[in-house]
Amino acid sequence: MTFAAPYVPIIYPGARSQTVQKYRAARRRCRSVTSLDEHIAREMRMDALPPTELHRGLPSCASIIRACAAYWGVSGTEIAGRSLLRRHVLPRQVAMFLMRELAEKYWCEAGRRIGGRDHTTAIYAWQKITRLIAVDDELRAGVERVTAKLAGA
Numbered sequence: 620m621t622f623a624a625p626y627v628p629i630i631y632p633g634a635r636s637q638t639v640q641k642y643r644a645a646r647r648r649c650r651s652v653t654s655l656d657e658h659i660a661r662e663m664r665m666d667a668l669p670p671t672e673l674h675r676g677l678p679s680c681a682s683i684i685r686a687c688a689a690y691w692g693v694s695g696t697e698i699a700g701r702s703l704l705r706r707h708v709l710p711r712q713v714a715m716f717l718m719r720e721l722a723e724k725y726w727c728e729a730g731r732r733i734g735g736r737d738h739t740t741a742i743y744a745w746q747k748i749t750r751l752i753a754v755d756d757e758l759r760a761g762v763e764r765v766t767a768k769l770a771g772a
Contacts, residue, residue, distance in 0.1 A: 677722050678769040680732040686765045687714040699734040712744035713762060719745050721769060 678686075688695045691710040698711045711733055718729040719741065726745075730736035752759045 678717075680718055680722060680724065680729070682769060683717045683722060683765075684714050684733070686768050687711075687717070690761060690765050690768070699732075701734065709758075712748050713758075713765070715741045715744035716748035717762070717765065717769070721766065 684695050684698055687710040688698050691706070691713075693707055693710055697707045698714055700707065702708075715729045715733055718724045718732065719726070724732070726738035726741040730738050730741040733741075748758075748762070752762060
């Protein structure tokens, strides 16, 4: 009695890596086309909307950073910087909080506008300021003053 040997495909060296490379290249092409399509669609939407509907009187990120810097007595570069001093961190977190609340920016954009930070940093800043506003009257008053200054500007 003879037994047939099981079928074992012969894989030449580098055959798998070429397949993986082709797959990854195809994914990159799809991603770039998708992001290009999204970019074109966004540009078309922005062209179609009149400026009054596009901005709706929302404060810009730069004006939020300037207002927070002026209120807390630091510079805009210190807010966007890497310093972990409390006098720099608090205005930075308030600025991220206000970007989300007043300017309706996405987490990633709020983080990127303040020193190229990650979206998780912006989420943490929003959560922390929300929590502190509930218990700290001085901080709440400061945020309200900055908000009033931005509304009047």
